[in-house]
Amino acid sequence: MYTFADCFRSPNVRKTTLLCLTCWFACYFGYLGVSYLSSEIATDVYLNLAINGLLELIPIALAATVASRLGNRLPLATYFLTGGIFAVIAGVIPGSSHAEVIAQNIVAFLSRLAFVGTCCVIFVYTTELFPTVIRNNAFSLCCTNLRIGSMIAPLLPLMAANTSFKGSGFIFVGIAAIIAALAAWLLRETKGQPLARTIDEVEKLAYGGMIGFLQLPLQTVKFNFRVRPPHHSGLRAKSVVALEPDSTIATRV
Template identity: 30%
Template sequence: MSGVGEILKAIGDFGPFQKCLVLLTLIPCLSVAFHQFCQLFMVVNVPHHCDTSWILTVGPNLTQEEQLNLTLPRDANGEYEQCSMYSPVDWDLDSIVEYGLNSTQKCSSGWVYPSAEPPSLLTEFDLVCDRKDLNDIGQSIYMAGLFLGSMIFGPLSDRACLVLELPLCPISMCTWPSATEWIGVSSRPKAVLGSHCCFAIGQMILAGLSYGIRNWRLLEIAGSAPIFSFFFFIGVLPESARWLVTKGRMEEAKKVLQKAAATNKRSLPAGLLEQLKPEKKIKSGSFLDLFRKKHLRKVTLIMSCAWFVNSFVYYGLSLNVTNFGLDIYLTQLAFGAVEIPARVGCIFILQWFGRRKPQTVLLVLSGLVCLIITGIPEDQPVATTVLATIGKFASSASFSTSFVYTAELFPTVIRQTGVGLCSMSARVAGILAPLVRLLGQYHPAIPMAIFGGAPVLGGLLCVLLPETRGTDLQDDTGDNQTPTEVCENATSSSENGQVKGKGGGQVNEYTKTTYF
């Protein structure tokens, strides 16, 4: 019986058909990056003060400076307070000028924004003073939406799901599995790397769009409009041949395979399609297997922690772009640009140093950078931004490492479950990261200290994991072997170029497989 994998080899595992498919699935990555971080540029802080127009009823001829001088207290730097005002009184103007006002209160009639900037979310919804926390809470709610979207739509890879998912952001959860199932193992790293780089490019595009379009409504339209082009791609995107076979839809699978062969200008051997049979269902591991067995429990807990702290520091730095002191548009551009060499360089780092060392070092480095930032004076924005960029580089490279390392640590029967659990822990960190920023009202260094301490601890835990470079992937849950023993046996077998079967017989040639 010939499977889909053998047919894909015959039609080409990364020909024009697959390249076009990957290109179509990369488009949403640009928009996803926009939606994750666009709120930073829609709630940019602007000068403001309490609305004290009440005094104009007794002094209609007052200039603006006179009005503010009589009704607003000043801070230690001699600037008008932004969140407090003198309490209104029923005096005449002469009495107010002669005796002055002493009692203060919070703004009771709204705020005034003297700058000539276009309307923003901050100015339209008064996200200042006691209401400024709503910005971070809103970002956290958005991340919670991503979490729910991943849980609901992650298992779905149908084209119809795209229609439902357009209002949400985890579109790649539906499109990417379908694309990767058309691509050969050797070419998947390139395709996954492309998606990571497109996400980084999307961040750079966000910097340009937000700089040129200051009106938040127009910015939202400009960033969201491209995603609706997927309405026209739904009829073009093919179903996964593997998925069709598992569902018993053999004729549809044969037609789409023939189409792929024609696009790649390949001819299928006679009778190859006729040998295609529904694949037998393979018994898969359960969620409980991740915790029932001691060696898998250690891998699950440590890698879930690694994904959590990695996402924690990544979003901690990304969402803090407005507080580093330099121009936020240039900082965002640098944050997006630095991810490209981080993702590309990750491939070579993993080849040279394995998996465990890079995962540990990159996590610890990203955390140490955040801890150093807490000691940088506020009047050194360049130093702060440079350090933050280094931290973004390390956390981005660490994320790419996690994709490879996690897939190699979990056995095949529960690999999807294990990676899914780690991804969920990363989403939880994304929900918490904006809320941790609220602690900055007690001391500016508290959020960055938390963002720095967590990945240092998580990185050190990764030392306890086994190395997986150059080892064959484990298929079962290894009831009688630990991951270290499995890795050692696989490495020993690979050095001899063969994998031993029961009784010492030679089963088949060893093929090193790397999932990226």
């Protein structure tokens, strides 16, 4: 019987769980945060809903096309990085004039479209990262972290209204998205890889990013050394330090 604790016991699964939790938190935290911080496109509620729905079809179609060709890791990291950069840009725009408010809303809307793309990729990607025996448990943990981000996002407008820097909410969203982009890049790519069924199968798979370099297996390489006796000459013979035969040195290969 597998439990939620199995998502943290083995090294690769534990790293995957922590990285996915980071990405899932930033996913809805960014989407809802930018939505709450930006103004509506149209004054009419129904027209605004229709415009937003139609424009959000663009990143959805783009995510499906790119993910099928390039895999899931690169599109997810790119969407997070794009959304984070646009959120930071929206935060540094003062918004003191009407033109600045319009510019801020346009940049914020581009950021929100990027977060829509993350939502399209992350659901499928997460199910492919975890083995079958704990897939439901891991997915439940990720959904819980997503809801936590959804609960914190409505507080961003209140924070922005009670601080001297009005763009602080956008900055927080941008920082969270950039951290999530790094976390997504450190995940392993699942395109062309077998779908793992057990935890042991996940531990044998190659890991992505810098973590993959740090988890290269240690192998033992043997070196044989021979020590020649010193030549007798007029010079004083120096002491020779010999290594024992079949000395072993652990190296990363």
